[in-house]
Amino acid sequence: MSTLATNISACPACVAAPVAETIAARRAEREAGIVLSLPTAHCAACISDVERALNTVPGVRSARVNLTQKRVSVAALPSVGAEELVARLAAIGYPAHELDPGLLSTTATDRQGRDLLMRLGVAGFSMMNIMLLSFAVWSGAEAATRDLFHWISAAIALPTLAFSGQPFFKSAWASIRARRLGMDVPISLALILSSAISLFETFEGGEHAYFDAAVSLCFFLLAGRYLDYRSRAAARSAAEELAALEVPRATRLGPEGEAIVPIVDLAPGDLVLVRPGGRMPVDGVVTEGASEIDRSLLTGETLPLYAGPGSVVSAGEVNLTGPLTLRVTAAGRDSSLHRMAELVAVAETARTRYTSLADRMARGYSPSVHILALSSFLVWLYLTGDLRLAVNIAAAVLIITCPCALALAVPAVVTSASGKLFRKGFLVKDGTALERLAEVDTVVFDKTGTLTLGAPAPLGLDGHHARDLAVAAGLAAASGHPLSRALSVALRDMAIAPATIEDLREVPGYGVEGRWQGSLVRLGRAEWLGAKLVEETATFLRIGAADPIAFRFSDSPRIGAAAAVAALQQAGKRVLLISGDAEAPVARLAAELGLTEWQAQALPQEKAAKVTAMQAEGRKVLMVGDGLNDTAALASAHVSISPASALDAARVASDIVLLGQDLSPLPDALRIAVQARRRIKQNFALSLAYNAVAVPVALVGLATPLIAALAMSTSSVTVSLNALRLK
Amino acid sequence: MEMLVYLIPISLILGGIGLAAFIWSLRNNQYDDPDGDGQRILRKDWDDRPKP
Numbered sequence: 001m002s003t004l005a006t007n008i009s010a011c012p013a014c015v016a017a018p019v020a021e022t023i024a025a026r027r028a029e030r031e032a033g034i035v036l037s038l039p040t041a042h043c044a045a046c047i048s049d050v051e052r053a054l055n056t057v058p059g060v061r062s063a064r065v066n067l068t069q070k071r072v073s074v075a076a077l078p079s080v081g082a083e084e085l086v087a088r089l090a091a092i093g094y095p096a097h098e099l100d101p102g103l104l105s106t107t108a109t110d111r112q113g114r115d116l117l118m119r120l121g122v123a124g125f126s127m128m129n130i131m132l133l134s135f136a137v138w139s140g141a142e143a144a145t146r147d148l149f150h151w152i153s154a155a156i157a158l159p160t161l162a163f164s165g166q167p168f169f170k171s172a173w174a175s176i177r178a179r180r181l182g183m184d185v186p187i188s189l190a191l192i193l194s195s196a197i198s199l200f201e202t203f204e205g206g207e208h209a210y211f212d213a214a215v216s217l218c219f220f221l222l223a224g225r226y227l228d229y230r231s232r233a234a235a236r237s238a239a240e241e242l243a244a245l246e247v248p249r250a251t252r253l254g255p256e257g258e259a260i261v262p263i264v265d266l267a268p269g270d271l272v273l274v275r276p277g278g279r280m281p282v283d284g285v286v287t288e289g290a291s292e293i294d295r296s297l298l299t300g301e302t303l304p305l306y307a308g309p310g311s312v313v314s315a316g317e318v319n320l321t322g323p324l325t326l327r328v329t330a331a332g333r334d335s336s337l338h339r340m341a342e343l344v345a346v347a348e349t350a351r352t353r354y355t356s357l358a359d360r361m362a363r364g365y366s367p368s369v370h371i372l373a374l375s376s377f378l379v380w381l382y383l384t385g386d387l388r389l390a391v392n393i394a395a396a397v398l399i400i401t402c403p404c405a406l407a408l409a410v411p412a413v414v415t416s417a418s419g420k421l422f423r424k425g426f427l428v429k430d431g432t433a434l435e436r437l438a439e440v441d442t443v444v445f446d447k448t449g450t451l452t453l454g455a456p457a458p459l460g461l462d463g464h465h466a467r468d469l470a471v472a473a474g475l476a477a478a479s480g481h482p483l484s485r486a487l488s489v490a491l492r493d494m495a496i497a498p499a500t501i502e503d504l505r506e507v508p509g510y511g512v513e514g515r516w517q518g519s520l521v522r523l524g525r526a527e528w529l530g531a532k533l534v535e536e537t538a539t540f541l542r543i544g545a546a547d548p549i550a551f552r553f554s555d556s557p558r559i560g561a562a563a564a565v566a567a568l569q570q571a572g573k574r575v576l577l578i579s580g581d582a583e584a585p586v587a588r589l590a591a592e593l594g595l596t597e598w599q600a601q602a603l604p605q606e607k608a609a610k611v612t613a614m615q616a617e618g619r620k621v622l623m624v625g626d627g628l629n630d631t632a633a634l635a636s637a638h639v640s641i642s643p644a645s646a647l648d649a650a651r652v653a654s655d656i657v658l659l660g661q662d663l664s665p666l667p668d669a670l671r672i673a674v675q676a677r678r679r680i681k682q683n684f685a686l687s688l689a690y691n692a693v694a695v696p697v698a699l700v701g702l703a704t705p706l707i708a709a710l711a712m713s714t715s716s717v718t719v720s721l722n723a724l725r726l727k
Numbered sequence: 728m729e730m731l732v733y734l735i736p737i738s739l740i741l742g743g744i745g746l747a748a749f750i751w752s753l754r755n756n757q758y759d760d761p762d763g764d765g766q767r768i769l770r771k772d773w774d775d776r777p778k779p
Contacts, residue, residue, distance in 0.1 A: 043766055044766040044767065044769040044770040045770070047763060047766060047767060047770060048770045048772050052772075065763060066759065066760045066763055067760055067762040067763030067766055068759070068760045068761055068762040068763060069760070114753060114758075117753060117758065118750065118753060121746065121749045121750070121753065122746065125742050125745055125746040125749070128742060129738065129739060129742045132738060133735075145731075148731075152735065152739075156739075
């Protein structure tokens with residue numbers, strides 16, 4: 001620390017420049033406001049509490065909660081830091097994390113959503129007006145009146161279709177150019193053909209015009225398209241939000257002192273400072289300082305390791321006690337963190353080959369619609385020689401078979417199911433994740449940070465002497481080490497008054513020492529105190545020359561972990577625990593949660609291999625994990641879930657992110673997924689049933705615009721209602 | 728039947744007003760937080776006097 005101080009004071013002018021720059025950069029960010037993620041907000045009281053609390057912070061101009069996105073945006077003076085706001089919210093019981101507003105490209109996605117909504121609204125209003133006129137025609141308007149109504153309908157319908165139909169025309173054109181027949185080709189064909197034939201009929205004073213059907217078709221399809229967009233946008237913003245959680249910066253020590261730089265700017269050979277509590281941004285070698293590092297995110301080990309000059313550290317490890325200066329050996333693309341992420345990317349591409357139910361349906365549906373319409377046209381032309389009648393019938397067939405209900409069937413269910421899951425704390429990142437989740441029969445859990453909170457709690461404190469506890473409390477209060485903090489909190493809960501310790505001093509990498517009633521007392525690592533190592537995570541206390549006493553720790557299970565495991569086992573799933581941690585803590589947790597199948601000290605490759613082997617046996621594996629050592633397994637599993645506290649590589653590799661602390665909704669999520677898949681299938685069956693009735697009517701030439709409108713609307717409404725039945 | 732000369736334009740104008748209102752609300756970010764807006768009417772913060 002002393003070299004740092006001299007660095008800074010030696011050249012104040014040089015320091016000022018980069019600092020001014022970073023401040024300017026932060027100001028620029030602040031223009032967009034501070035955005036915090038609020039995973040637990042869910043009701044009116046939450047909105048009031050959060051907004052009131054934030055408005056009392058000096059310098060805050062306004063705070064507004066967005067409950068749909070579970071975020072709060074704050075407009076504040078540049079002097080207000082996000083940490084301050086997060087602390088304020090934590091004090092009233094709302095966990096929050098800062099999001100990087102630069103990464104949240106809400107404006108861009110919003111524009112697209114708004115564009116769709118505008119087209120949907122225009123189509124809706126036109127549909128209502130045209131339907132009013134059509135009712136008159138259906139109920140028997142004749143000759144001149146009918147023609148007038150058709151003309152007015154045409155005047156409304158044609159501009160509407162030209163505006164609202166654009167998304168379909170564009171994507172149909174794109175798929176034709178790529179020589180494919182997507183869902184949008186028959187849709188566009190139906191819209192264009194039906195409005196063209198209706199316009200012709202209107203000119204001729206004909207009896208049937210399909211303007212109403214064409215516009216309502218456009219409306220229902222846009223509704224499906226919008227729902228689909230909404231769930232995709234939610235997934236995308238979730239992914240952005242998670243990426244934004246980790247602001248990738250590092251403190252570089254240059255000749256001009258400290259500078260905060262993006263990680264991408266670091267090069268091998270640079271010196272980087274990592275403060276206690278910070279995560280190693282790069283792979284490197286320690287050149288200065290002593291500390292302990294927590295590797296649990298990388299390996300699953302809960303025991304902190306000593307790090308001093310010469311120790312090799314990898315990106316992703318957490319520095320616990322003292323500041324460390326690292327010489328960068330590999331940064332960015334070459335770092336171990338990134339290599340792992342690339343492994344994940346490879347595994348991901350293998351998984352995207354999964355075809356969703358909707359895709360499988362569309363693949364068969366699209367060509368058959370074209371064939372059906374074309375053959376009805378040819379047959380009628382051959383039978384009657386009447387081109388106008390043949391085109392009319394072909395248009396009717398296209399309108400009726402149009403995948404209206406199909407295009408609504410999946411988005412409606414997916415939106416409703418993802419909404420349900422979001423309220424339970426699950427963020428579905430991937431569109432097909434729900435379908436894959438529904439097929440799961442085996443669940444593999446990681447231990448540290450997944451089934452446990454990743455935060456240690458002391459065991460069996462009652463067994464210690466009251467004097468020892470008092471001294472430990474006095475020493476532990478002086479340290480920021482996670483074990484000391486946990487010990488301190490536990491002792492305070494036991495109402496133990498800390499002993500007064502003099503000359504308190506933290507020895508980075510080792511522990512705390514001080515003087516109590518004239519004798520030297522130390523709390524810290526076993527090596528430092530000359531104690532015998534125990535297998536679990538432990539810290540040791542030594543008073544004078546007495547034998548060291550061990551305080552053992554265990555990681556407390558996540559809330560709802562036991563309930564989740566029990567419910568999954570009851571639902572007939574095979575549940576496994578595979579951890580990189582030592583055998584004793586894994587065995588204890590397995591026993592506590594009632595798990596019979598477990599494996600300890602598993603290397604990352606072993607985890608992935610085990611998952612792959614089970615998949616090869618035909619099992620569908622759900623992997624739940626949070627560490628870097630889980631990422632390969634997460635990516636190779638059929639579907640994967642990671643908690644929001646996980647390392648970003650793990651979150652990227654997983655399909656679903658658990659936002660809250662509680663694990664108990666997990667079995668519920670599986671149940672919802674199974675139900676959603678059943679609803680999707682039901683919806684397909686429903687819309688096929690409608691087609692089975694309506695298509696023959698259209699083929700024999702009996703379909704009037706009334707029948708077409710009826711068939712279309714009822715099938716769309718039924719599938720939407722069926723989707724809402726999801727409990 | 729002469730009624731139609733009035734009724735049809737009236738229905739079209741009414742529809743047009745609805746559409747204009749929809750476009751206005753869309754441009755004013757009224758659909759950004761549907762869940763929050765649903766909850767906000769239930770809170771008691773500004774029951775006595777309007778928010779300044």
